[in-house]
Amino acid sequence: MTEKHSLKYPVLSDKDLVFAHKLGIVWEQPAAMRGIFSASGTDQLKRTGRDTLELPVPATMLVGKDGLVKNIWADPDYTTRLEPTAAITWIDEVNRSDGN
Template identity: 50%
Template sequence: MATLAAQLSTLAEGVKQNAPASIANTITESIANLKKTFDKSAVIKPGTPLPSFKLPNALGKDVTSEDLLAKGGPILITFYRGDWCPFCNLALRSLQQHLDQFHAKNVTVVAISPELPNTSLTTTEKNELKFEVLSDVGNKFARQLGICWEQPESVKPVFDAFSIDLKARNGDESYALPVPTTLLVDSKGIVRNVHTDPDYMQRLEPSTALEWVDAL
């Protein structure tokens, strides 16, 4: 099985080669700008209690942080941009491929995006995910964690070019997205590890997350 990094690299090269030059350049510039401006110091730190949350799952049923902690094991939370993002879909599928290993360590895996529950169901079905996919509408929880990105106007032509209606998918007027982030929360609700990267073409390897769990 190819590493997630290798799959992401192949996908990124494909975007670079196949997308119209204006679109590819806009994507490159937006990532470069985010890397310059993203305030990593505002991101939730290891050793911090995870703020409590209540978010709907793909079927519209509310799931709380207390529900997840009641399972008695660690929680691995990954924030992704949306069903429309091919890099996110690769990352989610990679987590699914390692899910048995996480379950063997009593880890509950959860994915969160700003998309409405009905769109999250599409994500779950497309990737055949066997873990909860939750909707953080308006990026309220992401903002609490310091990982929300207010996208510039310059990226809107990219969404138009790919016929992505972000407002319809997310149910709000903003173009805000979470910076892809993965958190490991221990059984007491304390954040133990954080990985966030403003280059959304880069993601945490599931094998690294498993190493985090082993180190608890």
């Protein structure tokens, strides 16, 4: 992601859902979904990197230079995401509180 979009900041990922499990933002799809995925030709392992029906709740976190989570947004409705302007406001607030 960082290379693809020439980002100037690190993008963290949690491929194995270790952090998501610690945060309690993982849910498991019903077992019936395996049949639906199979019938539609969806390879769960290829799609998620895991052969599990677990998915994280969509979340955005701002992690400070000190490694602490400064703000978090999560919504179980996967069709909603944090507005980019809200993320920019978070960054501005953290920068002001850090004296930058």
